[in-house]
Amino acid sequence: MxxxxxxxxxxxxxxxxxxxxxxxxxxxxxxxxxxxxxxxxxxxxxxxxxxxxxxxxxxxxxxxxxxxxxxxxxxxxxxxxxxxxxxxxxxxxxxxxKLISWSMAKTVTATLMGLMIADGRLALDEPAPVSEWRQANDPRNKITIRHLLHMSSGLDHTEGVEPGNPNPIYEADTPRMLFLDGRENVARYAETRPMEAKAGEKFEYSSATSNILADIMTRSLTDSKDPAVRRDAMLEYAKGRLFEPLGMNSMTPEFDRSGTMLGGSMMHATARDxxxxxxxxxxxxxxxxxxxxxxxxxxxxxxxxxxxxxxxxxxxxxxxxxxxxxxxxxxxxxxxxxxxxxxxxxxxxxxxxxxxxxxxxxxxxxxxxxxxxxxxxxxxxxxxxxx
Missing domain, CATH: 3.40.710.10 (DD-peptidase/beta-lactamase superfamily)
Incomplete structure (x- = not known):
């Protein structure tokens, strides 16, 4: 050409x-x-x-x-x-x-998830491997990776202030998770939320959902709880399987203090990348x-x-x-x-x-x-x- x-x-x-x-x-x-x-x-x-x-x-x-x-x-x-x-x-x-992604990061997360499923590390329609949800009587054990990717987990996540809600913006899940009480461990914040609907029944767009996926991917790569090990494992996989093969050399994901990639909102790259x-x-x-x-x-x-x-x-x-x-x-x-x-x-x-x-x-x-x-x-x- x-x-x-x-x-x-x-x-x-x-x-x-x-x-x-x-x-x-x-x-x-x-x-x-x-x-x-x-x-x-x-x-x-x-x-x-x-x-x-x-x-x-x-x-x-x-x-x-x-x-x-x-x-x-x-x-x-x-x-x-x-x-x-x-x-x-x-x-x-x-x-x-380098310019920030905000929610464009969600698609990067989904692409990486596709690579992990293709690699045999995870499965689209099996219960999502989250230890918090493994109790037999916990309705969250019905949530699959497909549900999470479709924003239909049924978890009580609120991206922002909904119309008619008098509560301030900082009480919504995403600001709390990223900047307030959830910021040290975004996955724990997202995964401990209760259900508000059956898995697969309701569409609820949320950055918390994407951070759960990022945590699942990280734990498929390492059992370590050390934040640096978790971060490096996810970053090495993302670079080796996606960023470098595409020539996206500027792509820079952010991580929380527990080493979880902020897969719902915070990645930086050039417009060309x-x-x-x-x-x-x-x-x-x-x-x-x-x-x-x-x-x-x-x-x-x-x-x-x-x-x-x-x-x-x-x-x-x-x-x-x-x-x-x-x-x-x-x-x-x-x-x-x-x-x-x-x-x-x-x-x-x-x-x-x-x-x-x-x-x-x-x-x-x-x-x-x-x-x-x-x-x-x-x-x-x-x-x-x-x-």
């Missing part, structure tokens, strides 16, 4: 500042000078041999950064047919900037001709769960949600096989397999103000031809 040629541009926001960088190379300017230039200029790159013209790509990306309705966009990367065809970064950010994960899933678990993940697993991830058609195996799908739930993507404006990694404040990796397209948008937009961002992503999708 031919290498794309890029036209590079950088636009200064203050007098005397201009920055022209290769999207892959490094400037020879001194570090202090580069930092000064970065603070006053954005970096943009558009392929001149893409299916969409450079001008059309530039025009489609510009609103993410220039329309105040979209708040703060920090990075946009578009890959088409496996090649980066467009990218732009806000002042102060660039191709090497987030795009590589989207491409990996678009290619059904294959990279450079090597099938790392069984196609049956990516099919599972991209298939609607029983309790919410718009949610698969820790992956959002371009389907209509049940009545009373907020729509997350755009089922009337883009192909039905579109899927996405979505995170707090508008972190998005949106993939359209029909168009061989992966779009990354990272930034800081309030969750209740994301409609303009979603609308623009739908417009970008529709620029590209369907096969």
């Amino acid at each position: 031919p290498t794309n040629k890029h036209a590079l541009s950088a636009t200064a926001f203050s007098l005397g500042a201009a920055l022209i960088l290769s999207s892959c190379g490094n400037s020879d300017a001194p570090a202090a000078q580069q930092a000064s230039e970065k603070s006053s200029a954005f970096i943009a790159s558009y392929a001149d041999d893409a299916a969409v013209s450079q001008q059309a790509l530039a025009d489609a990306i510009a609103p993410f950064f220039e329309n105040p309705e979209m708040s703060e966009t920090r990075a946009v990367v578009i890959m088409h047919g496996g090649q980066v065809v467009a990218e732009r970064y806000a002042p102060g950010y660039g191709p090497d900037s 987030w795009a590589k994960l989207g491409e990996f899933l678009r290619n059904n678990g294959s990279v450079r001709g090597a099938q790392l993940l069984p196609t049956s697993w990516t099919r599972f991830m991209r298939t609607s769960s029983p309790n919410d058609a718009a949610y698969g195996g820790h992956l959002w799908l371009n389907k209509k949600r049940p009545d009373g739930r907020n729509q997350v993507l755009f089922p009337d404006r883009a192909p039905s096989d579109v899927f996405a990694l979505l995170g707090h404040l508008g972190q998005q990796v949106v993939v359209s397999p029909q168009q061989k397209l992966t779009i990354v948008r990272l930034g800081k937009t309030p969750d209740d103000k994301l409609d303009p961002v979603n609308d623009q992503i739908a417009r970008v999708i529709n620029l590209f031809p369907k096969k």
